[in-house]
Amino acid sequence: MLIRRAGFFLAGFVLLLVAQRSQAQYAHYKALYIYHFCQRVDWPVEAKTGDFVITVLGKSPISEELRKIARIKKVVDQPIVVHEIQTLSALQPSHIVLVAAAHGHDMEALQQALHGQSVLLITDHKKGWGSGINFVEDDYELQFEIDPARIQRAGLKVSRSLISLGILIQQP
Amino acid sequence: MRMRPQIVLLALLLVFGFAAIAQQEQSEDALNDSLARQLNNCSQEDLLNLPLEELMQMVNALKLQSIEELYELVLNPVITTASKKAEDRFDSPLSTSVISRAQIEAAGVTSIPEALRLLPGLIVREKTNGNYDVHIRGNDNVPPGKLLFDAENTLTLVMIDNRPVYSYLQGGTLWEALGVSLEEVDRIEVVAGPASALYGPNAVSGVIHILTRRTAADDQQFESRVEAGNVGAFKAYMGSGFAVDSNLSFRISGSYSHRDRFQDHYLSLVDYQYHPSSTLDQLISRPEHRYPDTQLAFNKMIFNFCGQYRPRKNVVLDLSGGLQESQAQTIYLDINNLALTRRESRTQFARAALNWGGLKSQVAYHWGMQDNAYGFYGYKFNIKNVNALLEYKLEGQRGVLEPGISFSRSVYSDTPYLETQWPGSGLLNGSPVISNVAAYVRGEYRPSPHWRLVGALRNDQYNEPQKGSWSYQVAAVYQFDPNSLMRAVVSKANRGPFMYDFHGDFTGYQLTQEGYTTSDHYEHNPHLKLVTMNMIELGYRHRIRKNLHSDIAFFYSRATDFSGIVSQTDTVGNTIHTSSTKTNLSVVAQQVGTSFQLSAVPSSRFRISVFGTAQLTLLSEFSVPFNYNYSNTQTDLIAQTDFYHRSTPAFYGGANVTYAPKKRFRFNTNLYYISKQSFFSVDGITAIAGKPLLNAVASYAFSPWAEIYVNARNVLNIQSIEYSFADENRALYLVGLKVGF
Numbered sequence: 001m002l003i004r005r006a007g008f009f010l011a012g013f014v015l016l017l018v019a020q021r022s023q024a025q026y027a028h029y030k031a032l033y034i035y036h037f038c039q040r041v042d043w044p045v046e047a048k049t050g051d052f053v054i055t056v057l058g059k060s061p062i063s064e065e066l067r068k069i070a071r072i073k074k075v076v077d078q079p080i081v082v083h084e085i086q087t088l089s090a091l092q093p094s095h096i097v098l099v100a101a102a103h104g105h106d107m108e109a110l111q112q113a114l115h116g117q118s119v120l121l122i123t124d125h126k127k128g129w130g131s132g133i134n135f136v137e138d139d140y141e142l143q144f145e146i147d148p149a150r151i152q153r154a155g156l157k158v159s160r161s162l163i164s165l166g167i168l169i170q171q172p
Numbered sequence: 173m174r175m176r177p178q179i180v181l182l183a184l185l186l187v188f189g190f191a192a193i194a195q196q197e198q199s200e201d202a203l204n205d206s207l208a209r210q211l212n213n214c215s216q217e218d219l220l221n222l223p224l225e226e227l228m229q230m231v232n233a234l235k236l237q238s239i240e241e242l243y244e245l246v247l248n249p250v251i252t253t254a255s256k257k258a259e260d261r262f263d264s265p266l267s268t269s270v271i272s273r274a275q276i277e278a279a280g281v282t283s284i285p286e287a288l289r290l291l292p293g294l295i296v297r298e299k300t301n302g303n304y305d306v307h308i309r310g311n312d313n314v315p316p317g318k319l320l321f322d323a324e325n326t327l328t329l330v331m332i333d334n335r336p337v338y339s340y341l342q343g344g345t346l347w348e349a350l351g352v353s354l355e356e357v358d359r360i361e362v363v364a365g366p367a368s369a370l371y372g373p374n375a376v377s378g379v380i381h382i383l384t385r386r387t388a389a390d391d392q393q394f395e396s397r398v399e400a401g402n403v404g405a406f407k408a409y410m411g412s413g414f415a416v417d418s419n420l421s422f423r424i425s426g427s428y429s430h431r432d433r434f435q436d437h438y439l440s441l442v443d444y445q446y447h448p449s450s451t452l453d454q455l456i457s458r459p460e461h462r463y464p465d466t467q468l469a470f471n472k473m474i475f476n477f478c479g480q481y482r483p484r485k486n487v488v489l490d491l492s493g494g495l496q497e498s499q500a501q502t503i504y505l506d507i508n509n510l511a512l513t514r515r516e517s518r519t520q521f522a523r524a525a526l527n528w529g530g531l532k533s534q535v536a537y538h539w540g541m542q543d544n545a546y547g548f549y550g551y552k553f554n555i556k557n558v559n560a561l562l563e564y565k566l567e568g569q570r571g572v573l574e575p576g577i578s579f580s581r582s583v584y585s586d587t588p589y590l591e592t593q594w595p596g597s598g599l600l601n602g603s604p605v606i607s608n609v610a611a612y613v614r615g616e617y618r619p620s621p622h623w624r625l626v627g628a629l630r631n632d633q634y635n636e637p638q639k640g641s642w643s644y645q646v647a648a649v650y651q652f653d654p655n656s657l658m659r660a661v662v663s664k665a666n667r668g669p670f671m672y673d674f675h676g677d678f679t680g681y682q683l684t685q686e687g688y689t690t691s692d693h694y695e696h697n698p699h700l701k702l703v704t705m706n707m708i709e710l711g712y713r714h715r716i717r718k719n720l721h722s723d724i725a726f727f728y729s730r731a732t733d734f735s736g737i738v739s740q741t742d743t744v745g746n747t748i749h750t751s752s753t754k755t756n757l758s759v760v761a762q763q764v765g766t767s768f769q770l771s772a773v774p775s776s777r778f779r780i781s782v783f784g785t786a787q788l789t790l791l792s793e794f795s796v797p798f799n800y801n802y803s804n805t806q807t808d809l810i811a812q813t814d815f816y817h818r819s820t821p822a823f824y825g826g827a828n829v830t831y832a833p834k835k836r837f838r839f840n841t842n843l844y845y846i847s848k849q850s851f852f853s854v855d856g857i858t859a860i861a862g863k864p865l866l867n868a869v870a871s872y873a874f875s876p877w878a879e880i881y882v883n884a885r886n887v888l889n890i891q892s893i894e895y896s897f898a899d900e901n902r903a904l905y906l907v908g909l910k911v912g913f
Contacts, residue, residue: 029231036224059418073220101392136876138835141232165224 280869373668784825
């Protein structure tokens with residue numbers, strides 16, 4: 001009996017998949033949150049000229065909501081440009097990379113691709129998977145997890161007020 | 173029945189406690205409503221200029237305000253069984269109830285039959301720990317006085333994803349061998365009342381339709397659960413769904429569960445006393461051949477797989493398959509002094525369904541081994557069931573017309589398990605076939621916005637009996653306004669043919685001075701008429717408030733053409749020869765009753781449902797064809813021709829309350845009550861006391877992806893039987909961990 005139970009668990013853990021879940025109905029508010037994040041994160045001087053590029057990896061309703069914001073708002077003086085890409089090879093220099101719910105499996109490659117770049121990595125998944133900010137949504141609240149150490153390692157400064165609003169992720 | 177003082181006290185505490193909590197919740201909801209209204213009145217520019225702190229407060233208020241959506245989700249979910257298409261439950265023309273996966277999980281339900289205790293119109297009795305007998309509105313054990321073997325519920329159709337799963341041997345459902353884990357259930361829809369015109373034979377008293385989970389496009393899911401408790405209860409489940417892209421998705425799952433019985437004693441049908449299993453050899457010969465594990469209640473392992481491919485917007489190809497292996501000790505076969513029977517099965521299924529615009533098609537195959545009475549010669553079979561259907565929906569502005577055809581074929585073979593030196597000694601002695609071809613049509617017409625007329629007609633042709641059957645359903649719905657609706661249904665349905673009735677052919681042998689000679693003989697009856705039920709139902713649904721719905725139905729049904737085994741005996745020398753066959757009986761079962769459900773969502777964190785069914789079942793023109801040696805009490809009863817049928821309870825129902833004060837903490841309590849019954853079988857009349865079953869479960873999510881829970885079933889630990897000659901079931905306590913996202 002024990003062998004049978006152990007076999008079941010072994011088989012089960014092979015099935016373990018990392019997953020994300022789309023929360024399209026709150027895309028509008030997530031886009032607003034992202035705009036507000038831009039106000040409370042400071043990019044290096046060399047990133048403060050030209051367009052403010054937000055790249056969305058994968059299909060996400062947040063892309064369209066961000067474009068609506070881009071039509072009427074700037075980040076300080078930088079016009080906002082939103083790119084939606086489907087593969088990592090299409091990634092261009094960006095200020096923010098938002099990973100859509102269904103693209104969680106690209107995270108490792110994405111982190112390697114962004115290594116050494118001043119990019120705020122945002123994910124939309126119940127488990128952050130190594131992003132600076134991750135949206136957390138349940139029946140009651142739309143919140144975000146924030147990992148200040150990871151954001152600072154990317155060469156960005158994050159305000160204390162933003163940290164206090166999020167669910168703090170502290171790395172060991 | 174006298175209510176125990178502690179039950180009354182507990183009920184009062186619950187009512188007042190929850191009333192106070194609901195009041196507080198309503199105040200919080202009012203504040204959230206105000207914030208959400210502000211958010212809705214803001215322009216995009218306003219929202220961009222708001223401080224993030226305020227924006228978050230408003231968004232979270234809006235989330236709670238989406239309780240309006242919650243009202244609809246909880247009180248008026250989308251169903252598909254009653255009209256063969258998606259519709260709001262409130263609009264259903266038939267008596268329909270549904271329970272979702274979230275509700276099942278919140279209530280701490282541990283099995284599919286137990287989930288049915290949360291719905292109106294369902295009679296659910298636990299025979300042994302986790303093994304059940306399930307009926308819609310009863311009419312069970314008609315005519316009374318039969319063998320338990322012959323008293324199985326053959327009037328209710330159970331389907332999994334449109335695939336019938338009843339036993340073709342003699343009807344009924346082997347609940348332990350369903351082959352779907354509770355965690356894989358997306359929802360269970362129940363249509364009460366004759367529904368053969370929609371789903372074919374056996375939907376006499378209604379349909380229980382189990383719909384399983386699928387993975388949505390661009391979604392990923394993982395869930396793992398492990399739980400353990402007293403009486404050897406253990407369960408492990410793991411399931412994962414993943415979408416390759418927006419067109420292709422899969423789901424795979426497996427579960428293992430085990431439970432022991434609440435007792436190690438067996439009830440003897442000789443002295444009606446419980447005897448410890450260690451003394452079984454004084455009751456029967458070679459008990460180890462019948463009961464290799466006396467403690468076992470059930471043991472089952474299930475694996476399921478499904479995939480969905482959506483190449484176009486209106487095309488869905490759905491493939492699924494699975495296998496299950498189960499062993500259970502339950503009440504089934506009351507011969508040879510004991511009624512507790514071990515059943516075993518190892519079956520697989522494969523199903524393919526294609527929906528292309530208005531075209532709906534399905535082919536399903538179910539095969540494997542079923543040993544209905546382990547240790548008994550002749551009850552083990554290899555089974556093969558095929559069923560297929562093709563339907564096309566024509567939709568107009570005011571109506572729908574949906575013709576269809578279906579085919580099913582079932583083969584039960586006992587040949588591999590019979591010994592050649594005893595010719596004819598099996599139940600079937602070969603590989604008989606039951607086949608069914610049917611043509612049907614369902615239509616809807618809306619002559620005005622207030623009226624909806626629904627009709628369905630079906631003709632079934634079988635290889636046996638050669639005379640086919642017609643079934644129909646006519647329903648009219650009148651909607652007074654968006655919040656109230658009245659409906660009327662007239663319907664007729666019939667049972668299908670089964671192996672035992674139409675192909676059973678059994679020869680018994682007896683050891684005499686001359687050696688073994690044939691004694692008993694059972695021969696099937698090809699002219700047997702199928703049980704038929706006619707029903708009239710009136711129903712009224714009302715949204716009393718946006719968060720309070722009521723549903724009430726009044727029904728009358730009349731069922732005829734029941735059958736029973738008739739025997740003749742003849743003595744030749746020292747041998748008594750018995751020849752038996754099954755024949756239709758004159759008995760008529762009439763039932764009148766009412767069923768109600770009141771559901772409320774007093775606040776975003778509080779849900780309550782109260783439901784019940786009260787009914788009277790009258791048997792008339794009853795005469796006993798059986799020549800068993802009845803006791804005096806039994807003889808008194810069978811001397812009557814018209815009497816109230818006590819095998820079916822006069823009242824059953826319950827309540828379900830869920831409260832989630834914080835997003836991480838959830839509490840549920842639910843009650844199921846079934847009134848007293850008197851189960852009359854050939855073995856005697858068993859008085860079954862009314863039984864309230866109170867359950868409670870509390871869960872705490874210590875992270876967004878992990879939750880622990882404690883679950884107590886029959887928390888009052890009322891120790892009594894719920895079915896004739898069954899175990900005296902007690903409280904079950906479980907502790908579990910769920911990990912998933």
